[in-house]
Amino acid sequence: MMNELAIGKVIKVFGLEGWVKIESFSGEYDHFLALTTVTLRSGSLVKTAELEHCEVRAGSLVARFKDCMNAEQAEQYVGWELWVDRSKASPLREHEYYYGDLTGCSLMNGTECAGVVTGVLETAGGHLLEVQCGNEIKLVPFRKEFVGTVDIHNKAIELIAPWILE
Secondary structure, three states, rough: OOOOEEEEEEEEEEEOOOEEEEEEOOOOHHHHHOOOOEEEEOOEEEEEEEEEEEEEOOOOOEEOOOOOOHHHHOOOOOOOEEEEEHHHOOOOOOOOOOOOHOOOOEEEEOOOEEEEEEEEEEOEEEEEEEEEEEEEEEEEOOOOEEEEEEEOOEEEEEOOOHHHHO
């Protein structure tokens, strides 16, 4: 398991005083409010940033980095992902998983590996596992009708409906 997790992304500048609007990947905000430092990533670029303040305004998560006093300075952060130690990420409830932990798991059809999870897609109908099966990418609904036991420690996900890969 990775020690750091992506928890959100700066999506736009908010106002004129250096604030940014953040998309929370979990849909929850509470864990952001206690943060003082985050790792920012954009492609291969990585830097540490100090948060001056983070709050919920009108149903949106907004924050200000210590070096941002105006909209022009805040613009540099648009598109960057916020990463934190997993202990500071949104806590998981039963049968919830971090996308980063699902990526790299083997999709097991009995004792045979049917493919490897390369990503997770969010759709209106629910989450889809993006699975590399040989030279093809297949999409498997991440629902109990299609997948069973998820073993993050052993990086394995039980495939209940192998026909979905046909």
